[in-house]
Amino acid sequence: MDDVRRADQLLEQVVGVAARLGVRPEEVVEVTGGVANRGFGLGDRMFVRVARAGFEADLRKEIAVIPVARAAGVLTPGIVEYDESREVIDAPYVVMGRVHGIEPTDVPAELAEQLARLHDGAGLAVPGLPQDDWRDPWPVIDDLAERGFLDLGTAKWLADWFSRLAERFDRDQPTVLIHGDVAAHNLLVTPDGELTGLIDWGDAAYAPRAVDFAKLPLEHVAAILPDYVRHSTAGLRLDELAAGAVWLHLDWALGKLPAAPWPGQRHWTAPPASRILGLLRFFAGNPPEPWSGLT
Known part of the structure; x- marks a missing residue:
């Protein structure tokens, strides 16, 4: 009452x-x-x-x-x-x-340019925002193995995967202003799929560019990342951004594995196994270069 x-x-x-x-x-x-x-x-x-x-x-x-x-x-x-x-x-x-629109079922093409504009606006400072950076995934793998979530062979394979990815991009690059929760429920589009708004900035931070591609399915990331590189003025390389995106998807997938089920949630990352199975689905679909070389 x-x-x-x-x-x-x-x-x-x-x-x-x-x-x-x-x-x-x-x-x-x-x-x-x-x-x-x-x-x-x-x-x-x-x-x-x-x-x-x-x-x-x-x-x-x-x-x-x-x-x-x-x-x-x-x-x-x-x-x-x-x-x-x-x-x-x-x-x-x-x-x-008020921005009118519906939640998209596919990634809107305009999102690539929107994120490039946001990330390239480095001179537009926001005091007090949190600073996020790359997490060291190897202790996470060791912990999951010790707790029985991974067998030792799989743990070694995952550790080696991260080692290979670490050679593909620079984790010391400057951070940028990110939205922090780029996902379907924070995007509004017309019935034809044209982007009308990016909403909900409560997770904004200064972080690596790749973080804004970590809450989209990798299929969607692969679809917009070439246009993002083209629109950016920062001289980015597609292969480095792709490696960073895979790193984050894999890291966050492992961090989610021990979580309890969370029924009734609409975002795709809520179930504990969704991220790891999303990686499996993506790479099983024979993605093009540079993605196919990131396993």
Whole structure:
């Protein structure tokens, strides 16, 4: 009952914000599915996101990153107002422009240029963002073998795979501003598949470029990476980026293996075995160079 009362109270508070912005109460509609925020459409032009408890810092981060991303030419909705005073709504909230679209079933071609614009905007600084880097995967493999998730032969094979990948790209390259959660549920497209928006910047960070290709299936990464290299002004090499992407997919797949099942989630990486089986599916499909040489 308390949850229902709080939900009704929040809706009333959002309706109050909407009224101040000239939106009628009947135009306020909650959009379900957000993990970090509750979302409400305010008619056709605006959208409200209210931080859930524990995710306030993510929303604050978005407020800092979105203007920078838009300045770099990234398709993401602009900020109308942000308030963390809790005087109007009993949680930090942001009103944004509303971008219309549906979740894609395939990777939109325009995503390559969008990510190149974001990553190449190195001079557009966002103070306070976390700094992520490459993790050393060999202790992870040893731990999985000791705990019985891997046999010793497979553990050695995986360790050797990482050693070969390590020779294919430079892990000391400068980090860039990344979105951090480039996945289908954060992309909006037209019915024809044209990208209209990249949303939800709560995982933004400074990290290797390849991290923004780690939450897409490798088939989708292989489809857009050549265009990403072509649009980038950083003089990138396709084979090095591909090796980094495979490294991350393999590293994150191994890290996920001991996890408990997480039913009811829509993103493809939720089941513990999805990433490792995604690697198997990708390489079993005879991918072209440079991918075929990265096993």
